[in-house]
Amino acid sequence: MLKIILGLVLFFNVNxxxxxxxxxxxxxxxxxxxxxxxxFEDNKDFFLTAHxxxxxxxLLKKEDKNVRxxxxxxxxxxxxxxxxxxxxxxxxxxxxxDIYIKGDKGYPHSIITVKLRNI
Numbered sequence: 001m002l003k004i005i006l007g008l009v010l011f012f013n014v015n016x017x018x019x020x021x022x023x024x025x026x027x028x029x030x031x032x033x034x035x036x037x038x039x040f041e042d043n044k045d046f047f048l049t050a051h052x053x054x055x056x057x058x059l060l061k062k063e064d065k066n067v068r069x070x071x072x073x074x075x076x077x078x079x080x081x082x083x084x085x086x087x088x089x090x091x092x093x094x095x096x097x098d099i100y101i102k103g104d105k106g107y108p109h110s111i112i113t114v115k116l117r118n119i
Contacts, residue, residue, distance in 0.1 A: 021067070025096075025114035027055050029073070036114065052076050053084070055112070067091045073101065073110055084110075091116050 025036045027048060034050045040059070048055040056072040069091050073084040084107045089099050091114065099112040 020119050021059050022117040022119050023057070023059075023114050024117075025112065027110065027112050029053050029110040030108040036112075039119065053110075054081070059116075062090075067093070067116060069099075069114070069116075071099070071101070071112060073103075075107060082107075093118055 022039045027034045040046050046057045054074045058070045060068045069089045072086040075082045075084050084103050085101045093116050096115045101110045103109050
């Protein structure tokens, strides 16, 4: 009986270390919009291909209730990738947030709208 209880306690503690997140929202660039609806874990990258652009997202849970979202936007032309923009933003769970991103010279601006849920 003690082994079963100990096993359950360890199981729930290990699961809490690997938090799963659900992100819903959209990615808009150059007048076009793509939906984001994805589940992923801390410190794992998520990639969204949007025609000529590639969006990379990564989440890192902080000690308080906030979560840090890292993003990179790259432009694909042929076999060449150019970095359009990159940065980090603090997110709050269960709240819609818009991230306005200025593109580098010669590239369009983008908007990432996200709502983060811990599952």
